[in-house]
Amino acid sequence: xxxxxxxxxxxxxxxxxxxxxxxxGLVRAVNNVNLKLHAGEVMGLVGESGxxxxxxxxxxxxLHPGNALIRQPSRIQLHNGxxxxxxxxxxxxxxxxxxxxxxxxxxQEPMASFAPAIPIGEQIVETICIHLGHxxxxxxxxxxxxxxRVGIPLPEKRFDQYVFELSGGMRQRAMIATALAxxxxxxxxxxxxxxxxxxxxxxxxxxxxxxxxxxxxxxxFITHDLGVIGKVADNVSVMRQGKVVxxxxxxxxxxxxxxxxxxxxxxxxxHIHSLPQPPAQTPAPIVSIDNxxxxxxxxxxxxxxxxxxxxxxxxxxxxxxxxxGLVGESGxxxTSLGKAILGATPMSQGQVxxxxxxxxTLKAGAKIKRRxxxxxxxxxxxxxxxxxxxRLTVRDIIAEPLxxxxxxxxxxxxxxxxxxxxxxxxxxxxxxxxxxxxFSGGQRQRISIARALICNPQFLVxxxxxxxxxxxxxxxxxxxxxxxxxxxxLTILFIxxxxxxxxxxxxxxVVMKHGELVEQGSVRKIFTAPEQAYTRRLISAIPLLDQxxxxxxxxxxxxx
Numbered sequence: 001x002x003x004x005x006x007x008x009x010x011x012x013x014x015x016x017x018x019x020x021x022x023x024x025g026l027v028r029a030v031n032n033v034n035l036k037l038h039a040g041e042v043m044g045l046v047g048e049s050g051x052x053x054x055x056x057x058x059x060x061x062x063l064h065p066g067n068a069l070i071r072q073p074s075r076i077q078l079h080n081g082x083x084x085x086x087x088x089x090x091x092x093x094x095x096x097x098x099x100x101x102x103x104x105x106x107x108q109e110p111m112a113s114f115a116p117a118i119p120i121g122e123q124i125v126e127t128i129c130i131h132l133g134h135x136x137x138x139x140x141x142x143x144x145x146x147x148x149r150v151g152i153p154l155p156e157k158r159f160d161q162y163v164f165e166l167s168g169g170m171r172q173r174a175m176i177a178t179a180l181a182x183x184x185x186x187x188x189x190x191x192x193x194x195x196x197x198x199x200x201x202x203x204x205x206x207x208x209x210x211x212x213x214x215x216x217x218x219x220x221f222i223t224h225d226l227g228v229i230g231k232v233a234d235n236v237s238v239m240r241q242g243k244v245v246x247x248x249x250x251x252x253x254x255x256x257x258x259x260x261x262x263x264x265x266x267x268x269x270x271h272i273h274s275l276p277q278p279p280a281q282t283p284a285p286i287v288s289i290d291n292x293x294x295x296x297x298x299x300x301x302x303x304x305x306x307x308x309x310x311x312x313x314x315x316x317x318x319x320x321x322x323x324x325g326l327v328g329e330s331g332x333x334x335t336s337l338g339k340a341i342l343g344a345t346p347m348s349q350g351q352v353x354x355x356x357x358x359x360x361t362l363k364a365g366a367k368i369k370r371r372x373x374x375x376x377x378x379x380x381x382x383x384x385x386x387x388x389x390x391r392l393t394v395r396d397i398i399a400e401p402l403x404x405x406x407x408x409x410x411x412x413x414x415x416x417x418x419x420x421x422x423x424x425x426x427x428x429x430x431x432x433x434x435x436x437x438x439f440s441g442g443q444r445q446r447i448s449i450a451r452a453l454i455c456n457p458q459f460l461v462x463x464x465x466x467x468x469x470x471x472x473x474x475x476x477x478x479x480x481x482x483x484x485x486x487x488x489x490l491t492i493l494f495i496x497x498x499x500x501x502x503x504x505x506x507x508x509x510v511v512m513k514h515g516e517l518v519e520q521g522s523v524r525k526i527f528t529a530p531e532q533a534y535t536r537r538l539i540s541a542i543p544l545l546d547q548x549x550x551x552x553x554x555x556x557x558x559x560x
């Protein structure tokens with residue numbers, strides 16, 4: 001195959017304009033976008049949720065829904081050493097050769113990307129056989145090796161599991177392994193590390209950079225995490241409201257931004273400094289966890305009687321009116337513990353005591369009074385795609401807990417409360433009649449947060465609740481959580497793999513590993529004097545932009 005002329009881009013997007021048909025009429029999602037990506041280059045595509053990043057990327061593989069209209073004179077060309085491929089003119093078999101072969105994509109929401117009734121490994125084997133021509137035995141070997149390389153524990157066992165049996169982080173790693181399996185020339189990575197803990201994130205980024213070097217693979221890296229972009233990107237394009245507002249070399253855009261919008265994104269970045277002093281006296285707990293363990297029975301043929309210990313003998317007090325960060329690698333038991341506190345996952349042993357106005361206790365093996373729990377505690381789930389009912393409008397999704405518990409006397413009162421909470425979560429109240437599929441991933445997460453806050457709970461479990469949000473909206477939501485804590489004495493168990501967010505938000509930190517409590521303490525203690533090597537490893541893997549350079553740039557702008 002003829003090598004590419006170094007001046008010829010692998011991907012050439014010219015004047016791309018995309019409209020979407022909606023109930024409110026045509027909405028312009030992408031407006032006259034021009035991008036060039038050369039062989040072996042990593043381009044970071046950044047911007048707020050709804051800025052057109054994913055719509056631009058999906059156009060490269062023609063993955064838009066039926067309500068998308070690609071306007072003239074839009075043009076997308078792929079150059080692979082032969083005649084350039086006009087992507088917008090492809091159909092049938094020629095289009096299938098591009099999808100998954102020449103171009104592969106890591107999607108933002110893996111739960112919606114895998115077939116739920118087929119083992120994940122079987123889906124990867126099929127992909128490898130179709131695009132690389134290997135037999136099933138060789139395809140399985142390649143797939144298991146990729147599982148191991150992206151950091152999935154027990155890769156041979158996980159390979160035969162179904163998507164619902166994996167944690168959110170492991171599902172994302174399986175999606176990355178699937179995308180890399182065909183050794184594409186262009187990898188479109190749409191928020192590929194959003195659901196990953198920092199150590200696995202570093203491992204996956206290293207793997208992607210290795211494959212880039214080995215294969216000359218180009219990467220279009222879409223993310224709201226500018227710390228990650230600073231680690232991997234050669235060039236950066238910044239999008240806002242469907243347009244590219246700034247583009248250039250990564251160092252120039254990140255440390256000498258020209259556009260006010262880029263500067264605003266950088267200002268919103270969380271960074272580890274000015275850690276709060278711990279309170280002089282620890283408040284009384286609102287929740288006490290005593291000797292809690294969780295065992296899961298493994299499903300599937302040949303597994304009868306097998307179990308997996310997700311949480312082992314955890315005892316923990318959650319202080320009232322504080323934000324407690326719960327951190328650890330994917331599969332450490334964070335989400336299982338959070339769900340067990342709310343009675344959503346059965347305990348194998350132990351109990352959870354709520355010290356509310358009307359105290360109550362959840363015990364292993366005892367019947368859960370879900371209405372009693374829901375009256376004081378709510379949860380924001382990790383995956384907004386699967387936690388929102390696709391048949392309900394946003395108004396009905398947010399209002400559902402109010403109506404189910406009879407907390408308002410009329411529809412007008414319910415609507416007023418929905419509008420109030422929607423505004424506080426920075427949702428457009430004119431869009432409350434839309435359905436979840438009409439929103440971006442970040443917007444769907446804001447809907448989930450609004451639904452959890454609608455009943456004014458005293459205790460909130462937030463499971464990766466800002467992982468899908470861009471940095472500016474993330475900063476707003478974190479500010480909202482701090483405000484709710486101050487105004488209402490709300491206690492929040494904040495589950496996250498993003499330690500920079502934990503450092504900026506939390507009062508107290510709990511570290512888990514393999515289902516066990518490793519270490520806990522004030523946020524200042526954990527980040528400045530961690531006792532355990534595991535905690536130190538997590539902190540050292542945080543991807544941060546050079547804070548000294550950013551501070552110097554801010555001072556320079558102030559002087560100017």
